[in-house]
Amino acid sequence: MxxxxxxxxxxxxxxxxxxxxxxxxxxxxxxxxxxxxxxxxxxxxxxxxxxxxxxxxxxxxxxxxxxxxxGAFAHNTLGAVVHNALRAFYDLPVGRRTPEMAAALVGQHWKDEGFQHPKQAAEYRSRAIGWVVDYIAGVDVTDDPVGLERWVSAPAGKLIVEGRVDRIDERDGELVIVDYKTGRHALTTDDARGSQALALYVIAARRTLRRPCTRVELHHLPSGTVAAWEHTEESLAxxxxxxxxxxxxxxxxxxxxxxxxxxxxxxxxxxxxxxxxxxxxxxxxxxxxxxxxxxxxxxxxx
Structure with a gap:
């Protein structure tokens, strides 16, 4: 791009x-x-x-x-629940990766911290279940990620670049950095291109896993959209x-x-x-x- x-x-x-x-x-x-x-x-x-x-x-x-x-903010609680549910989902054997199990995992990881009252928490719990179920309906759940909440670290110039990646896929022999988002607004290609976090994950993942990596993706669950970018050596630099x-x-x-x-x-x-x-x-x-x-x-x- x-x-x-x-x-x-x-x-x-x-x-x-x-x-x-x-x-x-x-x-x-x-x-x-x-x-x-x-x-x-x-x-x-x-x-x-x-x-x-x-x-x-x-x-x-x-x-x-x-x-x-x-104290806790509700939007952070919501994001953590979705991340934890998706990690647990991909940890399951392929045969158990069903919409029903995805919904159950949101419930298992749910917390009410930061919400105004139980009714509001229940509303967003229902929303989170819908987001996760819709999300897995649009992906091939038989593909096993290379990493889930994977810690990557590598020396780069005067730095040691570190971080925990939501998910790392492998497609056509190359790694793909996947970051889940649950914020208020859908994301764009500019967001993926301009994300310093995603670029640093590319740099660290290359060294940690010793495979080529250029593509980064922001998966926004509330809107069901994916914003992607293919980095070059110049953009990473x-x-x-x-x-x-x-x-x-x-x-x-x-x-x-x-x-x-x-x-x-x-x-x-x-x-x-x-x-x-x-x-x-x-x-x-x-x-x-x-x-x-x-x-x-x-x-x-x-």
């Missing part, structure tokens, strides 16, 4: 980048320049959190003990470069903090609408001022 180049992933605010460059003198005084460069472990979640808000990154990945998190730039920034901030740097300078808040559903909202006055708290069920598919 061909098309315009993907929009550049949002980078950390320029004021922070300038601030990180200004800590070079401190790094030199501490002898960091003489130390060999270490590989930085990155996951799609870490990179997305850093791009979204450096303060949230610090609270999630640097601060110990970790600040208290907020662009995603890798952006990941490496982000990793260098957050690793420098982390090292400088350990050396006595100011956490508010190194990991500033990035207030916005996302503050309404941030896990660490209670520990961030700027986030509380930026947006009202969302109800735990606010982001469910309408």
């Amino acid at each position: 061909k098309g315009p180049r993907p929009a550049r992933t949002k980078r950390v605010p320029s004021t922070l980048s300038v601030g990180l460059r200004n800590v070079g003198a401190v790094q030199g005084q501490l002898g960091f320049d003489a130390m060999p460069a270490k590989l930085v472990k990155v996951t799609p979640s870490k990179l997305a959190t850093w791009a979204d808000c450096p303060r949230r990154y610090r609270m999630a990945y640097v601060d110990r003990p970790t600040p208290p998190r907020g 662009r995603h890798h470069k952006r990941a490496q730039e982000s990793a260098e920034d957050f690793q420098l901030a982390t090292d400088t903090l350990a050396a006595g740097g100011d956490p508010d300078v190194l990991f500033p808040s990035q207030p916005g609408r996302q503050c309404g559903w941030c896990d660490f909202r209670r520990s961030c006055p700027e986030g509380q001022a930026a947006a009202p708290a969302d109800e735990p069920w606010a982001m469910l598919v309408p």
